[in-house]
Amino acid sequence: MRVTIENLDAHRGGRRIVTDVSIAVPSGTVLGLLGPNGSGKSTLLRAVSGIDAPSAGTVRYDETPMTALTRRQLAQRVAVMAQEHSEEFEIPVLELVLLGRIPHGRGFGRDSESDIALACDALARVGAGHLVNRSFSALSGGERQRVLFARALAQDTPVLVLDEPTNHLDIAHQLELLDLIRASDRTVLIALHDLNLAARSCDAIGVLHDGHLVAHGTPEHILDTDLIRSVFRVESTVVSHPDTRQPHFLFDSRSPQPAGRAQVHPLDSVQEGTTTR
Amino acid sequence: MTSVNHRSPDPGSLRPDPTRSRPGTEGNPAETGPNPPEPPRRLRRRGALAVRILVPTLTLSLLAVIVVSASIGTIGVPLVDSLKIIVGHLVPGMPWMSDGSLSSVQDNAVWQFRLPRSVLAALTGAALALAGALMQAVVHNSLAEPYILGVSAGAGVGAVSFIVLGIGLSSLGIGASAFIGAVIATAAVYVLARKGGRIAPQRLILAGVALGSLFSAITSYLTISTDAQNVYSIMFFLLGSVSAATMHHLILPAIALFAVGLFTALRARALNALLVGDEAASSLGINVKRLRSGILVAAALLTGSVVAVSGGIGFVGLIIPHIARIIVGSDHRKMLPVALLAGAVFLTTCDLLARTLSAPSEIPLGVLTALVGAPFFLWLLRRDRADSVGVGR
Numbered sequence: 001m002r003v004t005i006e007n008l009d010a011h012r013g014g015r016r017i018v019t020d021v022s023i024a025v026p027s028g029t030v031l032g033l034l035g036p037n038g039s040g041k042s043t044l045l046r047a048v049s050g051i052d053a054p055s056a057g058t059v060r061y062d063e064t065p066m067t068a069l070t071r072r073q074l075a076q077r078v079a080v081m082a083q084e085h086s087e088e089f090e091i092p093v094l095e096l097v098l099l100g101r102i103p104h105g106r107g108f109g110r111d112s113e114s115d116i117a118l119a120c121d122a123l124a125r126v127g128a129g130h131l132v133n134r135s136f137s138a139l140s141g142g143e144r145q146r147v148l149f150a151r152a153l154a155q156d157t158p159v160l161v162l163d164e165p166t167n168h169l170d171i172a173h174q175l176e177l178l179d180l181i182r183a184s185d186r187t188v189l190i191a192l193h194d195l196n197l198a199a200r201s202c203d204a205i206g207v208l209h210d211g212h213l214v215a216h217g218t219p220e221h222i223l224d225t226d227l228i229r230s231v232f233r234v235e236s237t238v239v240s241h242p243d244t245r246q247p248h249f250l251f252d253s254r255s256p257q258p259a260g261r262a263q264v265h266p267l268d269s270v271q272e273g274t275t276t277r
Numbered sequence: 278m279t280s281v282n283h284r285s286p287d288p289g290s291l292r293p294d295p296t297r298s299r300p301g302t303e304g305n306p307a308e309t310g311p312n313p314p315e316p317p318r319r320l321r322r323r324g325a326l327a328v329r330i331l332v333p334t335l336t337l338s339l340l341a342v343i344v345v346s347a348s349i350g351t352i353g354v355p356l357v358d359s360l361k362i363i364v365g366h367l368v369p370g371m372p373w374m375s376d377g378s379l380s381s382v383q384d385n386a387v388w389q390f391r392l393p394r395s396v397l398a399a400l401t402g403a404a405l406a407l408a409g410a411l412m413q414a415v416v417h418n419s420l421a422e423p424y425i426l427g428v429s430a431g432a433g434v435g436a437v438s439f440i441v442l443g444i445g446l447s448s449l450g451i452g453a454s455a456f457i458g459a460v461i462a463t464a465a466v467y468v469l470a471r472k473g474g475r476i477a478p479q480r481l482i483l484a485g486v487a488l489g490s491l492f493s494a495i496t497s498y499l500t501i502s503t504d505a506q507n508v509y510s511i512m513f514f515l516l517g518s519v520s521a522a523t524m525h526h527l528i529l530p531a532i533a534l535f536a537v538g539l540f541t542a543l544r545a546r547a548l549n550a551l552l553v554g555d556e557a558a559s560s561l562g563i564n565v566k567r568l569r570s571g572i573l574v575a576a577a578l579l580t581g582s583v584v585a586v587s588g589g590i591g592f593v594g595l596i597i598p599h600i601a602r603i604i605v606g607s608d609h610r611k612m613l614p615v616a617l618l619a620g621a622v623f624l625t626t627c628d629l630l631a632r633t634l635s636a637p638s639e640i641p642l643g644v645l646t647a648l649v650g651a652p653f654f655l656w657l658l659r660r661d662r663a664d665s666v667g668v669g670r
Contacts, residue, residue, distance in 0.1 A: 046556075049560055050559075050560075051556050051559050051560055070562075071559070071562045071563060071564050072562035073562075074562065075560060075561050075562025075563075076562070078560070079560070080556075080557075080560035082556050082557065082560065089413075089414075089419065089552050089602070089607045090606075090607060091549075091552055091553065091606075091607055092606065095549070095606075095607075095608055096553065099549060099550050099553065099557075099561060100561070102546055102547070102549075102550055102561045102562060102563070103561060103562040105546065110610070155561070
């Protein structure tokens with residue numbers, strides 16, 4: 001399923017965080033969103049997945065605008081793995097993953113055998129099959145991430161929206177998760193922090209800076225030391241992998257702050273609508 | 278370099294160890310393959326068994342307590358006879374109703390006095406437990422219960438004003454003004470907790486606590502400034518009692534309980550999603566704002582309808598849902614029916630004790646629920662099982 005974002009503005013807490021972003025994600029491809037903290041990645045993903053309504057612009061799934069879909073219809077198209085999780089009441093891992101079947105079921109309905117099989121399959125696929133009887137709050141950070149990803153998989157949607165799913169994961173599980181995402185044949189929008197991981201795993205990269213989309217294209221075309229300097233304010237060196245010839249970035253030091261912007265937090269300049277590139 | 282070649286399988290690339298993960302090129306593991314996997318054999322669905330045993334057990338206990346309740350009192354009625362009287366009134370044409378084997382005094386005691394109050398106790402317990410469970414789920418706070426909304430305090434102001442202003446002591450009048458007070462309190466809390474079209478759970482709790490204190494202060498002032506003869510009636514209402522129950526009193530709580538029960542049954546799965554947070558629920562296709570408002574209004578109506586007839590019976594709405602959660606887990610499809618039945622059994626039993634322990638005088642029901650409930654709840658809290666449902670955090 002193709003996801004098309006057009007001229008999207010999104011506010012959060014009364015501030016405009018995302019400004020005029022247009023981006024298209026072809027069916028079955030992985031779009032990685034990169035950008036410093038506070039650059040608007042989460043806000044953009046929230047708007048795309050319908051958690052917060054965008055303040056302007058449109059999001060379309062194939063040809064259907066998001067506004068024409070009910071919450072339930074939207075949940076049958078997009079599964080979200082967010083950073084937030086409430087813990088006031090305890091929930092076993094299996095029940096948590098089964099929540100992903102809600103958009104496909106009825107109100108009071110029992111979980112069907114196929115729902116349970118799908119949930120167990122999703123858990124097994126993320127390497128968390130052994131956690132099925134555990135309590136979610138007793139899990140480590142990395143185990144939680146995998147269980148939450150299993151829930152997104154169990155929701156069985158053509159589109160996945162993942163907000164920093166590799167947080168807390170060790171390197172093996174990071175690679176495993178990204179390989180799973182790639183192999184799933186779904187349309188994926190994923191916020192990441194690791195540039196090399198993004199370059200390795202994404203079909204396309206969108207770079208956000210101060211709420212603006214400042215670069216969009218294949219990793220090889222857009223990721224370079226100039227971009228990293230202007231967006232992240234970090235000096236870097238690019239090296240080529242000895243076997244794959246794939247470019248890798250080594251991060252050297254913070255860039256010297258240019259005068260006038262030295263103390264300005266990226267969020268503070270959103271209102272002026274400054275672009276860096 | 279082309280744009281995709283670095284993703285092809287290559288032993289030298291950053292691929293994870295193939296023995297411990299599935300590389301992305303091994304077909305399509307994200308779709309259910311030709312052989313959908315079997316769920317693990319030793320899959321433990323917490324509470325499934327408990328529910329299958331608990332629901333029938335609780336239902337039978339409820340019926341048993343009601344029949345026992347009908348037999349005990351100043352006019353002794355054998356268990357079999359009270360069962361006969363109850364069945365005889367419900368099913369027309371029973372032979373024993375007309376053959377003179379049962380005295381009209383016994384019939385009166387069972388059908389006119391004892392049964393209505395037991396049934397009202399059951400309805401009240403069920404309604405308060407359900408209302409508490411619903412509020413805890415929608416405001417993400419395990420301290421939430423009907424009384425935190427200030428609903429009972431509002432009902433108290435209504436009832437006490439009616440008594441103090443000297444309009445009379447008719448129980449119907451007290452009930453009606455208590456209900457109006459409960460509705461006004463609910464509306465006030467709701468309006469105060471709303472901001473920008475949504476109800477913030479924490480603000481709702483704080484507004485409820487603040488308004489509750491305000492209403493209690495008004496009630497105290499009215500109580501202290503009225504004639505001494507009214508004080509007993511006031512205390513009787515504030516401490517809660519089902520002793521004045523007649524069949525008429527059952528209608529409103531029964532309708533409210535049935536309607537709200539049906540309303541929540543259809544939303545049990547959505548309530549489960551709400552347990553993991555508003556955003557997660559929202560991304561699972563649930564209209565969180567509408568669900569929360571609907572459930573809160575339902576819980577308030579439920580509380581108002583029982584507080585109006587039974588007065589201020591505390592504690593049931595707080596402890597019964599927690600007990601249900603400790604036994605069967607947080608899944609509302611299991612927990613709500615268990616909480617509802619347990620609330621009914623608990624309060625019916627308390628009412629039986631309230632009128633027998635120190636007969637012929639009566640212990641106020643609200644006093645007894647706390648006396649019986651608090652130690653049991655504290656004992657349950659200290660067990661490991663409580664920690665496993667998140668009580669220990």
